Amino acid sequence: MNSIIPQISVGLSIASILLLIALGLAIIYGTMGVINLAHGDFVMLGAYTVWFLQKQFAMNLITTLPFVFAFVGAVGWLAERMLIRHLYQRPLDTILATWGLGVIMQQAVRLLAGAELRYVKMPDFLINPVHFFGYEDSAYRIFIFALAVALLIATYVLIYKTEFGLRMRAITQNRDVSRCFGINAGRVYALTFAYGAGLAGIAGALVSPLKSVAPDMGTGYVVDAFLVVVLGGVHSLLGTVASSYVIGQADAVLASWSDDTIAKAVVFLGVVVLIRLFPQGLFAMRVRRS
Amino acid sequence: MSIDRRKFLKGTATAGVAAAAGFPHIWIKNASLAYAAGGEIKVGVLYSLTGTTAIIETSLNHATIMAIEEINAAGGINGMKVVPVIEDPASDPATFAEKARRLVVGEKCVSVFGSYTSASRKAVLPVFEKYHNLYWYPTLYEGRECSTNVMYTGAVPNQQQKDLIPWLVKNFGKKFYLIGSNYIYPKEENNVCKILLKQLGGEVVGEEYVPLGHSEFSAVINKFKETQPNVIFSTVVGDSVVALHRQYKAAGLDPKKMPMASLTTSEDEVAAMGGEFAAGHFTSAPYFMSYDSPENHKFVEAFKKRWGKDKTTNFVSEPAYFQVHLFKQAVAKLGKGSITPADVRKAAWGQEYKAPEGLVKIDPKNSHTYLWPKIGEWQTSGQAKIIEESKEWVEPLPYWAYPGQVCTPDGMVEKKG
The missing domain is CATH 3.40.50.2300 (Response regulator)
Known part of the structure; x- marks a missing residue:
């Protein structure tokens, strides 16, 4: 019993980071069907934005978040307008184009900020752990968990409670018919992509004090994000949440039962098997694609 | 005109014979390998400047270049200038092997300084063994290796x-x-x-x-x-x-x-x-940037002056630096005549140099290096406070954990009995 609560909290912590990383991708992939291989590099860009703001203006991590969202979102918007919108009918080309975009972003950061590992400061009041019911846990990890939930709720409201979300869902269902009803699909796509990129940026900002910041850090995150989205089912926000939770807990249990190397391999194997059995993911939604 | 297989074979055979007669030196091994010709000693510098390990390897490249510049500023070796040939193996073991071949065969370097990862060292070994050249490896590593074509100046586990x-x-x-x-x-x-x-x-x-x-x-x-x-x-x-x-x-x-x-x-x-x-x-x-010795103060100061105020030195860049000086002493001993990598290796045995970490010596028994282990406690400043220092230099024992095996000048041998 004693080890169960820390165990669950480790799983929740891993799950919240996964959710944070995957949320932006789920929006872009789910709504637009764009396989965005540059997602990890948007995460990286977010981390570097915080580093830059902290270095230049000595800002607190939390106050940098709106700037990170705005900046990375703007980069995402530009990418959509200049590159991705020309490739909506060519999904395979999108993979190559977004991958190339990621490489360009990595090298740009390497040239501008250098290849060294960078230091992002944690907010002072979150450095020390908190105690509750005789347990202690990292305050920063709880903070990440809370923000992941907050962003999830914000995204849910955006998609299901606003008119923008209604248009977005309409386009997902059938793009051509939506356009006949006067929805500006191009504008919705651009904003969706910007929102997804912005979320990735925030994810990068939040994980950077706990992990390390380097130009190639995105590679690992994009793999995690795809794992979550594919397992959860492409068009389902609930699926993304559930699959982050499942993968996070599985990772935690396996890592404490053996070690992280085994955990990683077994989780991948498990996802491969599940995808074989449920090709649409755990939470499939019927969508008509034009 | 069409070339069929037979014509092609005939043609290449003729060309081969002509080439063999015309350029005999390409058939006679080492015949034209004039190391250190024209008052120049060419050495290879093989550290990745791009790719995964570029950050740390760039600092090794910097330390090596700085040592070479110091040697040349002090008049070179026996009046000869040391000329670095710099290659970027891009953190990729296969590229390491390819660039090493170019340095050894194409540029006729008498030694090559290089590698951070064990994987890249293992990848270049066949090249150095085949062409009887010499590789200087500065990184601390896991031991259990005893190549007759490598000088190891980093720490081993013991x-x-x-x-x-x-x-x-x-x-x-x-x-x-x-x-x-x-x-x-x-x-x-x-x-x-x-x-x-x-x-x-x-x-x-x-x-x-x-x-x-x-x-x-x-x-x-x-x-x-x-x-x-x-x-x-x-x-x-x-x-x-x-x-x-x-x-x-x-x-x-x-x-x-x-x-x-x-x-x-x-x-x-x-x-x-x-x-x-x-x-x-x-x-x-064996080395911390904060170590208090006149040699280290000089090293850190020179490094910052040459490469930038915010640069740090560390326990890999320090051996990368002092091994070039050990190389210099070995070559100086050989005089002005012929210099081969094998001569350099023999001359390097027993060489001592006052490095930033203390007086180091290349062990003639196994081509590894006597070093000065230290224990540092990290401070909030980002530097280590040295709290323990070895009283004497510590002998390198690359097969310490394997009592049946021992590293000798002729490579690893199994002890019988």
Whole structure:
């Protein structure tokens, strides 16, 4: 019993980071069907934005978040307008184009900020752990968990409670018919992509004090994000949440039962098997694609 | 006109015969290998400037170039200038081998300074063995290698651990948790650690390897909390070091009760994680940037002046620097006549040099180097405070954990009996 609560909290912590990383991708992939291989590099860009703001203006991590969202979102918007919108009918080309975009972003950061590992400061009041019911846990990890939930709720409201979300869902269902009803699909796509990129940026900002910041850090995150989205089912926000939770807990249990190397391999194997059995993911939604 | 297979074969055979007659030297091995011709001594510099390990290898490249510039500014070697031929192997072992071949065969370098990872060293070995050239390797490594074509100037496990483990047991206790990245170096170091612990009556409460580049240590930290070791012995490398230290502190663990003792955490990783996350943890290495010696003050100052104020020196860039000076002394001994890599190797044996870490010597028995192990405690400033220093230089024993095997000038031999 004693080890169960820390165990669950480790799983929740891993799950919240996964959710944070995957949320932006789920929006872009789910709504637009764009396989965005540059997602990890948007995460990286977010981390570097915080580093830059902290270095230049000595800002607190939390106050940098709106700037990170705005900046990375703007980069995402530009990418959509200049590159991705020309490739909506060519999904395979999108993979190559977004991958190339990621490489360009990595090298740009390497040239501008250098290849060294960078230091992002944690907010002072979150450095020390908190105690509750005789347990202690990292305050920063709880903070990440809370923000992941907050962003999830914000995204849910955006998609299901606003008119923008209604248009977005309409386009997902059938793009051509939506356009006949006067929805500006191009504008919705651009904003969706910007929102997804912005979320990735925030994810990068939040994980950077706990992990390390380097130009190639995105590679690992994009793999995690795809794992979550594919397992959860492409068009389902609930699926993304559930699959982050499942993968996070599985990772935690396996890592404490053996070690992280085994955990990683077994989780991948498990996802491969599940995808074989449920090709649409755990939470499939019927969508008509034009 | 069409060329069929027969014509083609005839043609190439004729060309081959003509070439053999016309350029006999390409058939006679080493005939034209004039090393150090025209008052110049060419040496290769083979550290990655791009790719995964570019950050650390760039500092090795810088240290090497700086040493070469110093030697030339002081008049070169016996009046000959040292000319560096710089290649970028891009953190890729296959490219390492290809560039090494170019340096050795194309440029006729008499020695090559290079490599950070063991993988890249293993990749170039066949090239140096085939062309009887000499490779100078500055990185601390796992030992268990004894090539007759390599000079090893970094620490081997016995040098880093012989003083460290008893010191840790004495000051913190006998329960150790071994955590490392999943490849050869941490496994060999842990083997040595386990042997030493057994001699001291210590206990290993956990041994674990995480994937390279791993950054999620919550499960590992949970195990630290459950097993309550006295010491966490870490051979985690690269950016994982940063993540491990940050998550350790965020989880509320206390370095006073459960310090991490590392063989791989240097000034560079500490700068990236922030001094407050490293404070109270330990590293064992022959060199720290904060070491107080006239040679080191000179080295650090020169390095910053040459490469930038914010640059740090570390336990890999220091050997990269002093090994060039050892090379210089060896070549100086040979005089102005013919210089071959084999001559350089023999002349280098027994050479001593007052390095930033102290007086070092190349061991004639195994071409490794006598070094001065130190234990440093990290401070919030990002520098280490040196709290223990070896009283004498420590002999390199690359096969310390394998009593049946010994490294000799002719390579590794199995001891009978």
